[in-house]
Structures are given as structure tokens and as C-alpha cells.
Amino acid sequence: MNNIYYFINENIFTFNSGTEFSAMNRQKIFKKLNLKSKIITRNYNQGLHQVIRNYNLSDDDVLNMYDYFQKVIDIPYHHEKLRYSKVIDKQHYKIVGIDNNKSVITRHGNTVAEVNIFPGTIGEIGSINYLDQFGNTSSRDIWDARGFKSKTQYLHPDGRIGHEVIFDYQGNPVIEITHMNKDNDFPTMFKLLNYKGHNFRFDNEDALFNFFLREISDENSTVLINDRPTLTAVVAQVPNVKARYQVLHNEHTVKPKLADKPNGKLYPNLIPLFNQFSDQFNGIIVSTSQQKQDLNKFFPELNVIAIADTAIMHKHAPATTNEKNRHEITYLGRVFHDKHIDHLIKITEDVKKVVPDVHMNVVGYFESPAYKQELDEQIKKAKLTNNVTLTDYRIGKDRDNILANTQVLLQTSFGEGLSMTLVQGLAYGIPAVAYDVNYGPNQIIDNGSNGYLIPAGDKKKAAKAVENLITNQDLHAKFSQAALKKAAQFSAERIGKQWQAFAKHC
């Protein structure tokens, strides 16, 4: 078994969704199992190596396409401090600090460049905008978190991105990207320069990504596990691999409740997988056996494998209850329209009638600043400013702290792949109240034991359930114990065994 497993993804962001969390979770499980694996990312990301550290991944766990062509997979971290950087010729240019995030470079009274400090660092170069005599940005140098100039963007005269040049560690151009459309900024060409002695021209990033996957794959050992439906076609067309799998992180139909019905419509981004490329995949991995059954109903010939897309990696101290937090409810996840955040607010409004100091904490990354504002207004209108808080994305200790003080996890989405937060909540012994939708909540919540399953959309019933749990301490303690017990089903050991069985067949 010398297989190497590549988990295909677009990016690992500062703010991630379930898809990335799941891939990172799987990477950690594979590592524990001594299975060789890496997360493969397609997108250019100057902060990738800083970000993955926040998720306790090492450089070895992730292989980015641009890193590969830049030959910077395994380079030392270096702190390029603006004030000591060779980039600035301080005998002829002045560095003027504006604040912690920004400095400007001046000469003879003209501002010739603006430096953005790398987020999360003290004084390290993030990017530099060079200004022309009219004050336009003419070009922009983008620095990698590991302290080297990674890319230069040259702007068109109208200020849009013109062409981009990506460098290796020594400063040699290795990739050129052009943007030649009149009315949009989509790239129109990717060109590899002097790669193994030749240039290679591609019409789009996915074509380059496909080339890259061919370069790193080997037909005797490479198993591609694709986490992104948008990359299905790219992965399907890598010929030199041992096996290909597609992971579905979400329900597969536009209306989740029609998942097993003939009139259930597939999500458009899944149509290529089922209608065109299914033969290219050795299997489809879903989180629940229910989803497996539903899929096999319509695609009986498909090899569908059910393995939960998240596992509990560490034992936690259970959440505690005290005077301050006993009415604390949390939603943790993407704060997007499809998660029905408006229901969360409505339910809180109802609970408040009985429990005036109920507090709902909505934590996650927001669809858009506009959406956050919309929610803010809804909260004000319902006079819930003291009862509902909108909190930006949290990870690590901050997130841990939030969960440790949560009495009830509330979830009102109409469709899920599994419900990662509910799984994580089990580890803290947090009872959950969630709409009983495809897929996941009913795998995690045993109704009336460690939480309540509510018919989708029944806000009144959900409010009642929450109310029950936060006003009845004995009930809460009982549910909490049950949740901790339930957590065993999602332990890293148990899910690791499923992956081990999977790996045996690869």
C-alpha cells in the first residue's frame, strides 16, 4: 500500500467553510493512520502557509499548484521586515509609517509607493503598490507569508488587472497570467515559463490545474479525492491515476426533501458528475448512509461510500453552566441566506417571551457586509439587540471558548451534508436543536435524548425546545451526558477505521 491520496480543493482561506474543514479533518485522520496524503489547492494564496498553521497543519500537509511551479513547496520561513528590507533604498527613499497596517514610501515629497503590512505580522511586507506620477497604481508586488516576493500584478491604464507574473524564490518569472477581456477581469491566458525547459500555454486556470495534477500523479499510486464539484471535470480528466473519488459535502438536490424523489432536481454543479463523468470516478463519498441510499435509488450502478466528513479529533472538557451563560445559545457556521439565519432570530424572539435574558450568538463568516447589515436591522426591529450578537468567524481558542459556554446549539438550515458544528458540539456535550433535514441532523441528534429534531421551518416548536433545555437544568444535564456518549460515533478512531477500510480497497 504505497498509495498517496490527494484531496483536491480550491483553496484554504482565512475564513473557511465546511468543505475545507472537512478536508483538513481528513488530512489529520490520514496522518494518524500513516496514510500518505496531501490537500491539493488550486488557487494562488499569498497567505496560505500562514493560514494553515492556524489550523495546525504543516507545510507538508498542503500542496498548492503555484507553490509547485514556483518551486517553493519546502522553503524556510523568513520575516521580511519593511524597515530592514532591501526592497527599499533608504538612502534615497523615506519610509513613513501610517499605522500598523500601512506605510508609504516617499521621495522628494512624492508618495511613490504604499506598503500593506502582512496581516497578523508586525511590520512584515504584505504587498506594495507602486504609484506613477499621477498617483495611479502602476504595479503591485505581492509577498508570500514566508517572506519573498511572489507575484507582480501590472495594471491596465484603467486600473484593472493587466498581466501578472509569478516568480520563483530567486525572482525568475515562472508563470504569466493575462487579462485581455474588454468587459471583465477573467484571466485569458496562463503560461508556464521554462518548466522542464519548455513553455506551456493554457486558456484558463483549470487547464493549468489539470496539467499540474498530471505532473504530480502516478498511475500506480495516486488516488485523487475531489472535494469540489467545480473541479469534477478537471479531476476526471487526469489520466495517470490509480483511482478517483468525488466527495459530496452537501445534499445533492436543490430541494433537500426531494432527495429520494424522482422529481428531485440535482444541483447544477453536480450535473457534470452524474451525467458526464461518473464513469471516471471509482466512487462517490457521502457523509451519511441515508444519502448513499437515496443516491443508489437513482444511480444503482454507482459505488457510493458513506463516511462522515468530520471526526472529533480531540477530547474536550464539556461545556459548563454558570449564572452568566445558562441562557446562551449558539449558531456556528456560514452566515449565509441558505442557512436561514432569519429563523434563528425569530426563534430567539419567541424564547425571549419566556426567558427575557436569552442570548443567541451567531458566529461565522458572513455572506457579505450587506447581509450582515440586513441581519443587524432585523435584530434592531425585533428589539433583540441585547439578545442576539453577530460575531465574526472564530477559530482555535476563541471558538473553543464560545462552545465551552454554549448551552444549546441551534441550526435552522433546510439542507446539510452532515452538520459539522453539531458533531463538534457532541464533543462538548452540548444539546442541539435542529431542523430534521437531509442529511445529518438525525444522525447526530437522537430526538429527545441529546437534542430535538424539529420539522423543517417550525420555528414555534424549535423555540419551545430551546426553552425547555435552558429552563430545565436537570433535563439539560441529562441531554448533555447523552451528547457526550453520542460523540463516540464520530470519534477519530471510529471514522479512521472507515477510512482505513476505504484505503484497503484503493
Next chain:
Amino acid sequence: MNFFLNANFNEKNSGIEHAEIERALLFKNNNEPFKIVFQSWNPLLHHWLNLNDIKDNEILNLFDYYQHTQNIKPKKIQAKDIDFGMIKLEYKEQTDKNRYIVYQAEKIVGRINYFDDNISKDKLVSSVELFDGFEHLYRVDFYDIRGFKSMVQWYTPDNKIATEVWYSIDGKPVVEDYFRLNAQGKLTRSGYKTISDEGTVRSYLNYYELVEAFINDINDQYFSLENPNIFIMDRSENVEEFLPHLRKPSYNVLHLHNSHAGDPQNPDTSIMNNNYEYTLINANRYDGIIVPSKKQTRDVKRRFQPQCDMYTIPVSIVSNKTLNEKQVPMNKRKNKSVIATARIAPEKQLDQLVWAVYYARKKVPNITLDLYGFIDHSNNDIAQKRLKKAEKETGLEDVVKIHSYTSDVPSIQRNSQIYGVTSTSEGLSLAVMEAQSHGDVVLSYNINYGQDELVQDGKNGYLVKPNDAKSLGKKIAKLFANPKLLQKMSNQAYELSNRYSEKNVWSAWQNFLEHAQKSWPDKVKLYRPDITKGIQQMDQGV
């Protein structure tokens, strides 16, 4: 180091470049180091200079300097060497346009243009136009004749240049400029950037600042407390303002190649020659002025009373080779021939030479007139129009022969008898000096400067009043009517050329170099080098 400051060099050049090349060869023969400094980007710069015996390491071009391409081994880049990053390409050659058009499956991938066969017969790539998969022209690569991609123009979706990037020999961007709309809405170069090997990025608001950085960089590189860097402004555009204010001391000299006065016949009072107005007004900020003739040196001193050093050094040299050539007697030359080797330009007034020949032919028939020089088309071809008019009015259409520019001036001069000068003014005319060194008898208007020095009236030629074509004609007739006198004057022309021998001109330069060296200790006395200690990162904390 001795730096000769210039702008550019091409196949055809003006007298300033000729003078500079002669000086360079003189320095070389006397083992005195020098660099000819050029500001303009030119893919054929080394080609043209090499043809003039200037070696790569004697050429210091701004772009070469930052590209590290001053002294490289030439390579032959041909169409087959261009890697489009595509396979199954089809090449269609258009020989009339010196190019190949490259297709893949009927879609255009690129156009490869090659240098004309007067430069090289090998179809060496001069530029490549590149198209993307949607057939947008997105960039044009320009190649140096020495075989490397030198400059790239990146295009906008509406087919305008957005950015120009010059690459180092190993392919890294080292100089860049940008085009942006100015306040009038016109697309203009709006800034430059250089990137050093260490990654230091410097930006400049305009080309002037880039040139200033370049001159400072070379001054720094060659700076020494013992010997001066000498900057000779043969062309002063872009450098004249900052040269007195370089970071480190230098010895800076203005070289006059033409009259300082707009009307050379009124050197004390006429409006100043625009090319020298700024430098002469600020002459005391430089260390010296080099003037080609004694008379002009006197005039400059009298008019401006400059306090900087003044040097009189002839701008051209008669080589030992020429001086030792076998002399050609007049009867072995084209009989009754008059020539001029000069641009057909208004200030040369060659129409007046036609008139002079016309008057001469009244007394002595069968005199010929041959003109060699490329045509200056400025002012609606006024020079050529005047010439045609004179030919028509004198009826000499069949006598006056206009030849294009020739690179073999010596053999033409060796086969001619009289050389005519009817210009409004001259410096110390290189063409006249050459003609005399080949035994031509020069008949000239007595104009400033140098004619009265080159032509010793009645010895090796005659001087007549400016714009007096009739008198000039009389002198031509007189000489052709008296072959003995003609031969005697030709002998004198050969003899007097020794004044401009390499040995004599070099001793004038030696005098200059010694002066510069002598003044150097005073110049560096007040100089303090930049701080280098205590400015690096020393606290290793985060």
C-alpha cells in the same frame, strides 16, 4: 573613468557621434580607458558601434547596464527558437515583410519578425507578437541583435501599450515603465521602475529621473578618491541639470560641437544656440568647457567670461594611417571635379555651391559637381527644393549629381580635386578635415567656426565672404585654369593635415586629463561617504 555622454547611435549619425568615435579610438590607441554612455534603448546599438570599431565593453547603455547585457556572447535567435508553449504549429513566411505568421489549427498564435538582411542574412528574430487562445494580441517581445529578449510591451484589451518591461539576460524584469492617461486624457508614460539583483525597487516619476539614477550608479561604481570620473557632455539633454549634483564628486565638462551663438557670424551678440543655452548659462557649475577651435574658445571667453577651465581640442583627428597614405596627384583624379560630403540640409546651403559652379563654368567649361549625403527632409524638404530650384535656374540639372549617403567617403575624396563649403556655419568641420587629409583643396565661405583654422587662405585653399557664391566660383575657375597652383595647394592640404595628427590631438587631450587629475584632490576634499554602520537590523526580536 572617462565617460562620453551621448543619447543614441544608429546607422546614420551626425558629426557629434563621428567626433565621439574618433576620440574613442584615439583614447583606445593611447590606452586611456573610456565608456561611451547612451541613454536610449536600441536593439542595434552594439551592431552599429561594433561596425565603427567600438567594442562591447566600451559601450555603456542605460538599459544594458540594468539588464546586465553590456558584454555578452552573442547568440543567434531564429524563428525555430521561439517557444510559444504550443505544439503542432504552422509557420507561413512573408518574405516581403520579413516575418513568419504562426498558426495552430487556423488560429493565430504569433508573428515573428526578423532583422532585415542588411543587418544579418540569418533571419535573426527582431520581435515576436504574441496572441492568446482567444486571439488577443497581448504582448510584443523585442530582441536585441545579440540574441536575447530585451524588451516586452504588454497590451491593453483595446490594443494600446500599458507597460514596457526590460529583462535581464537571465529573464528577470529589471526596468519598467507605465502608460496612464494624463490630465488631458492622453496616454502618456507616467513612471519608471528599476529592480536590482538584490530586489531593491526604485521608482521614478519620469525618464529624466531614471537617467539621473543611472549616471549616479555608474559614477558610484567607478568612483575613486585617487582618480576622477570625467563626464564629457557631447550631448547634454537629460543630464545637464543633475550632472553638477551627483551623489559623489565627478569632473564634469561641457563639450561644444557647434557654435554657441545662434548666428555664428555674430558670436558676441546673437541669441544663444538653443542646444547650449542652459549649459552655458550654468557653465560655472561644471568643471570645464571643451571647444573645438581656438577662435571659438576666444569668443566664448569674451562673451561669457566663464570661470571654469577652458580647453581647445580639435573634434576630429587625421589618423596616422591617412597621413601615411600614398598621395594622389591632381592629374590622377577626376578632372575638374568639385564635391561636397554633407547632409542636404538648409544650413549647408548647397544650392549656393551649385551657383558657384555655374559661375566657374562660365570661364572653365566641363566642371562637375557631386554631392554626397543623406537628405534632411525637415521643413517640407526645403533644402532639396532649394537645390532643385538652383539646378533649374542655372541649367545644371545634368551636371549636379546627388548621391545618397556613402560610407566610403575617403575614396571619393581621393578622387576629387576641389571641396566646396557654402554653409551658414560649422564647428571644426570633420568633413573638411577629412577632405584636406586626402589632398582636396577646400574653398569655403569664411564662417564660424574652424574654417579659418582649417583653411589657410591662399595656402591649402581659399576663404571668401559668406554667401558670396560668385567669388567662390571665381576661385574654382582660377584653380582649374591653373593646374600647377591646384597641385601646389593640394600638397599644402596634405602637409597642413599634420596639425590634426593623432599625436597632436592626443597631447591636447593629455593636457585636459592632467588638469582634471590635478583638480581632483580639491574636489574630493569635502566629500564624506555614506553611513554604512549601525543601520542594519540588530535587534532580533519579532
